Amino acid sequence: MFDIRNLSKVYIMGDVPVKALDDVSFTIDTGDMACIMGKSGSGKSTLLRQLGLLDQPTSGEIYLDGQEVTKLAETARATLRLQHLGYVFQEYALLAELTAHENVYLPGMMLGGKDTDYKRKGKELLDLVGLGQRIHHYPRELSGGEQQRVAIARALINSPRVIFADEPCANLDTISSKRVMETLVSLNRDVKVTVLFVSHDPDDKKYARNVLIMSDGKIVDRVSNPNV
Template sequence: MINIAKEDHIANEYPDGTGKQALLRIRNLCRTYIMGEVRVPALQNVSFDIGREDPEFVAIMGKSGSGKSTLLHQLGLLDTPTSGEIVIGGKNVLKLSETQKARFRLERFGYVFQEYALLPELTALENVYLPAMALGRKKDEYFKAAREVLGQVGLGERLDHRPREMSGGEQQRVAIARALINKPDILFADEPAANLDSVSSKQVLALFRKLNRDMGLTILMVTHEPEDRNYVDRVIWLKDGELEQHMEMLK
């Protein structure tokens, strides 16, 4: 079985607010969009820490337009903030070049989105091992790794099926397996269950909970569903692009 947690994968230099070593440290993060002569502040001075010693499953919540997905995109290096600091494992990632950011994303992050983003002509196995191919791993290595992660998400018998032959819940689990293939430090999930029925939604959230608890994977998930709080350790609430003062601890 693939070991998601990596003891020496990244060095930590910054403690979080509890004095523990921080995996993710955000300070005064701002994102402003310029639309002609209009400035639209999507994020305003957001600061928080995610510890490394006790990996968390964190939900980012708030009303529509509160900045949830914008925040996730900044943290996942899919967009560039207007100002502020993002430190991951002691590295200020905003100082990386675009090429370095691309490599960092591929090696350190996994992504799951509302849309599954699977290539329709490829099998589940082929979709999953694409990120490992991009890292230049050997064929026998990424074939084995893809089989293992598909087994972990309950799709060990669906390796050769294409997306059209799978349900929405199964396609999303393929997307989760793809996100795990390079053994990420952090999994970013943007409304991962929004397109699923209630049964499949619960299965995906339970899988995230298992990945967090059993494999030590840190997960940051955007959601607007109140019941999703039952699966997470902490909720980060946003309102009008700002971090609300309280953080709900659910452990």
């Protein structure tokens, strides 16, 4: 699904260049459940943002299902993001004035589908993440873990090929974290969506089929976990 070749990202801070990604090459297979791990500042979020087309690398190429996507025009990248990529962020990023159901179907509405279709699908997805009883709740009426599962349902509304999750459990307690990770695992297994997540917690390795370890902007190790 992803073929990453010689990817680098350099931030210029004053006169000092920071090499957040340093000539990284690797592949991710379709259907993978992959985790990016490494110390704070090692470049995990930077890598995820480049793959999610939320940022432009300084050099290198990203092939998504054979298509080189780094040099596409911004409108083409925006369409790819909306149609094929889903995002889950640490801070949920739900709209406070919309209900859980409305938050979930909003990207479907933006894509211009039929309203009965995306509304029905929004309900089904909230059922799928175990929140069928919460569809009319506003974000402030939901726990952190529930809000994150709404965000996962939202990421799925346009049937993406891949979900990117940057430390989805960073703001959650242990029990909610487990529930969120198990939701991602079951989506990967049952809906067959490719999942790429970032975590600090070594314990989260158990959820990933492939673990990429980063240090100083490089991938320094890759561990497979065939039992997942």
